[in-house]
């Protein structure tokens with residue numbers, strides 16, 4: 234089976250920030266998880282480069298739009314290894330192969346009769362690269378996002394007959410209830426469709442930084458059409474000498490933030506229908522990470538700067554924190570003090586200590602070899618028992634419930650800690666007659682730690698890799714409790730999450 238997951242492509246005018254990292258890490262978690270399930274995965278991210286905002290910024294700097302795009306695209310490309318993202322391809326909408334494919338698809342849309350020439354008059358925000366409807370305008374005809382006064386523009390351009398897809402879109406939403414998740418976002422998109430769709434402008438005159446319309450090269454494509462098509466075009470050239478389209482299209486999942494819902498959930502499926510291309514299977518819409526309480530923290534000041542966090546703690550604690558603290562799909566607050574609390578109480582205490590205790594006891598009591606036994610029923614069953622945890626997490630991640638899946642795993646991490654306290658291996662070790670019981674406890678701990686660490690790998694890949702190596706586990710495939718016997722040789726390792734150093 235194949236699995237194709239995408240992030241939005243990031244507009245090159247912005248500085249890479251936590252919002253970009255958040256979308257990308259979400260997609261990375263799913264890509265890594267699906268690889269563990271043996272799926273043939275293709276994971277794509279990249280940059281959106283055309284349009285007026287880039288052209289204007291380049292003009293201000295006295296460089297060509299391409300030069301500006303080259304420089305800024307590189308900053309996004311550099312972000313990926315920093316946040317430890319395992320993308321298979323990085324698309325740029327200035328790639329000549331993308332441009333040629335966009336023209337081919339749009340020519341089909343044209344030939345199928347879904348475009349026409351007309352006059353557009355409306356309020357245009359050059360920084361959004363978007364026209365605003367009357368209901369979207371801020372006070373005094375301003376852009377509600379950029380708070381700048383907008384000018385009314387009148388242009389001859391080409392239109393896409395979005396209105397003619399009203400019924401088809403309603404049917405798509407009806408037939409596929411999981412097309413957009415979470416459900417409240419689906420309802421929002423559907424309400425927008427049912428409110429009546431208007432045709433949308435497809436091209437812009439008087440702009441050169443874009444993809445020329447093949448049937449009217451004096452006009453360039455409105456940047457959103459060119460950008461959305463990235464999800465499709467890349468497959469035709471991501472691998473030299475190979476076309477991956479049949480293998481990976483339709484895309485399994487688009488990950489995106491709520492501010493670009495309308496383009497993805499309404500215009501994008503309609504455009505694909507117009508071109509006779511299959512629609513993606515699903516899209517997940519996430520909320521914003523908002524900066525919470527401005528309480529001074531020990532080590533990070535009072536604003537959570539993702540790059541500072543990565544420099545000091547590595548990518549894993551940031552990856553963990555974002556999906557643990559804020560329920561994926563909702564808006565939520567993040568703060569340095571909250572980061573430190575999660576780091577200390579969950580990563581260092583719950584998980585780090587569990588790992589070091591387990592490894593230390595196996596070394597001390599069993600010469601570093603995991604004993605052979607059956608999993609303890611007390612750990613397998615009952616509340617937060619480990620039995621079936623892997624299947625449960627797979628089911629949650631199939632529904633793109635990233636935070637719920639992490640919570641399910643974490644309850645087992647805590648269960649393992651309670652198990653240590655209940656079973657008291659240090660007491661068992663004092664009594665020769667309890668040797669078999671000690672074997673069972675140490676085996677169950679090593680096995681439980683292995684199972685949860687395999688499940689945590691997509692969230693905290695660097696740490697999980699280190700710990701799985703220390704547990705003598707070579708496979709990265711998901712596993713259930715008891716699927717590996719004893720005999721593995723373990724290795725002691727330095728604390729996975731060292732104590733936070735405070736600035737003196």
Ligand SMILES: [Zn+2]
Nearest residue numbers: 358361376379
């Ligand atoms: Zn704007």
